[in-house]
Amino acid sequence: MFQYNYQSPTIILLIIPETTFKPFDTCINRLVMFLYVCSSQGVGVLLFCIAIMQTEPRDMSNKSHKFGKRLNRETIMKIKMLAASAVVALSFGATSASADCGEVSITEMDWASSAVVTAVANFLMTQGYGCDVQIVPSSTVPALTSLAETGKPDLLTEVWANSTPSYEPLLAEGKLVELTNVLSDGGVEAWWIPAYLAESNPELTTWDGIMANPAAVGGKFHDCPSGWACDIINNNNLKAAGAEAGGLERFQHGSGETLQTSIAAAYADKAPWFGYYWAPTAVLGKYPMVRVEVPAYNADAHACNGDVDCSNPGFSAYPAAKVVTAASGAFMDREPEVAALMKNVTFTNAQMGDVLAWRLDNNASYDEAAVYFLTTYKDVWGDWLSDAAKGKLAAILN
Secondary structure (H helix, E strand, C coil): CCCCCCCCCEEEEEEEECCCHHHHHHHHHHHHHHHHHHHHCCCCCEEEEEEEECCCCCCCCCHHHCHHHHCCHHHHHHHHHHHHHHHHHHHHCCCHHHCCCCEEEEEEECCHHHHHHHHHHHHHHHHHHCCEEEEEEECHHHHHHHHHHHCCCCEEEEEEHHHCCCHHHHHHHCCEEEEEECECCCEEEEEEEEHHHHHHCHHHHEHHHHHHCHHHHCCEEEECCCCCHHHHHHHHHHHHHCCCCCCCEEEECCCHHHHHHHHHHHHHHCCCCCEEEEECCHHHHHCCEEECECCCCCHHHHHHHCCCCCCCCCCCCCCCECEEEEEEHHHHHHCHHHHHHHHHCCECHHHHHHHHHHHHHHCCCHHHHHHHHHHHCHHHHHHHCCHHHHHHCHHHHC
């Protein structure tokens, strides 16, 4: 479908039947990704035409047939993303080859808000700073272990520092440098039940109430995937609380997506659900949940609970979460300008919640969610950039 020459301007003509909207949506998605790849590889100029072809006679007096009336919000947003990507491609192609930034490795943790942070950072580092960005799929514990042993990856996005015992020692050793609170309002980690369950069975809003009747919450605790810091903490908390002996099974999900889906499925059926989740997330915005009361936060117990070899777990609530972006010590010396950018990349819970809710409602990818953020919050991310990067991205900022 696409033919282009890196040395000359490229014109792409896409003709789409007006009555066929699913292929239209698919093509828009693919064009967005195509633009992103081409711009990052230094294509000089890209010109796009989208033509709408009438495929059948119709009564033009019937306003319901007009193309503009039939575009839903999702399709309009896809067109907006296409236009934004085209503008960036046009502005970036002439400058990327001369960039000083080298290769940068950055984690993509396996939950939604972190993946959005990575997608936005990837876009800005590639388009504004000319970096060769390598995305490393990971989760908290493996990423910190890798950095401790190999010095890679360069950047760790959305580390929930309070839940990660190895974090502070790595800072003290200089292997890790804290850049910023990437969620400026902090994060919330807790155990929850759906609001409808709390309304019908208010006694289930406490741990003692649940253990008096585990069947009322489905007899299971929905837990986070292996490799997440909460995996170890929740498991030790459940041991300390005697959950298994009391008739509550720990059900560990294979991914953040299946944990999210379990809440949506429970809501669809108004079924029992009890488990771990965190904020900001689209899920807690879309599906009202009530926090279950557990014993108050105990710093010593929580610290031990974060250790897989904790010999004496204690039952403790989570503290208010410090959520950061961190970098390897070597990266700070090698790429100071990019490190300065990442110190500025921070989101309020309201901003992140908006992006995640948009992604959920539109069944969008993380790259599409990043473009939604970039087109919606120009006044936020424009202030993150160096003057040189602002120049490269001026076409999309203005």
